[in-house]
C-alpha cells in the first residue's frame with residue numbers, strides 16, 4: 001500500500017497567518033488562494049477538531065485540492081521509562097490518526113520518544129514494539145493513514161534518519177517524516193550541502209525504494225541551533241538553511257509528496273520555496 005501524489009506539494013504548518021483564528025476549513029481555502037497545496041493540521045497541544053466537525057474539513061480539502069497531514073501531540077514518548085506514559089502516548093498517536101483520517105489526511109507525524117540516557121540500540125526495540133501496536137490498531141480500525149516518526153532536532157530525542165528508515169522497512173503503514181532543518185540542527189550545522197542532501201535522498205531510495213521518494217513527507221524551515229541541536233525556528237532568509245540546494249535535490253530525484261514549512265512566517269516561506277522549486 002502506498003499514498004499517491006502527483007507532484008511535490010508545498011504547505012503550511014497549521015492555518016496560514018492570513019487566516020489565523022478562522023475555522024480549519026477556511027484555513028484550507030486560504031492555502032489554495034495563496035497558491036499552495038498542502039496543510040498540516042496541528043494537533044500538537046490537543047486534537048482540536050471534534051469527530052462530528054471533521055466533514056467540513058474533509059470537504060474543504062477536496063474542493064480546494066489541498067493535501068492534508070497532521071502533526072501529533074508534543075506529549076508523546078513511546079520510549080518512556082513509565083508504562084503508563086507509554087500507553088498514554090500510544091493513545092495520543094491513535095487519537096490524532098483517527099481524526100486526521102476522518103479529515104482526509106494521509107499522514108500523521110510525531111516525535112516518537114527520547115533516549116533517556118540509553119543507547120540507540122536499547123531504545124530501538126522499545127519504539128518498534130509500540131509502533132507495532134499502533135499499526136495493529138490502525139488495521140483493526142480500517143484506518144489507512146501513514147504514521148511517521150519525525151527526524152528530531154536534538155540528540156536527546158529518538159529519531160535519526162537511519163533508525164526511522166529501518167522502522168519503515170519493518171512495518172507497514174510506517175514511513176519517515178524527514179525534517180531537514182532538524183537533521184541540520186541536530187548535527188550542529190552538518191547536512192546542509194548539495195552532496196549531503198543527495199546522501200539523504202540516496203538513503204531513502206536504498207532503504208525504501210522508489211516508493212520512498214514518491215510519497216515523501218518533509219519539513220523545511222529556517223532554524224537556530226547550537227551544540228545541543230535545535231533551538232527554535234527562524235525565517236529562511238535569516239537562517240543558514242540551504243533550502244535552494246535542497247530543493248534542487250528534490251527535483252533531481254523526482255521526489256513527490258509534501259513539504260511543510262514551519263518557519264514563523266509559514267506561508268511566506270512556503271511560497272518562497274514553491275516559487276524557487278517551480279523555476280528549477
Ligand SMILES: [Zn+2]
Nearest residue numbers: 071110111150
Ligand atoms: Zn515536529
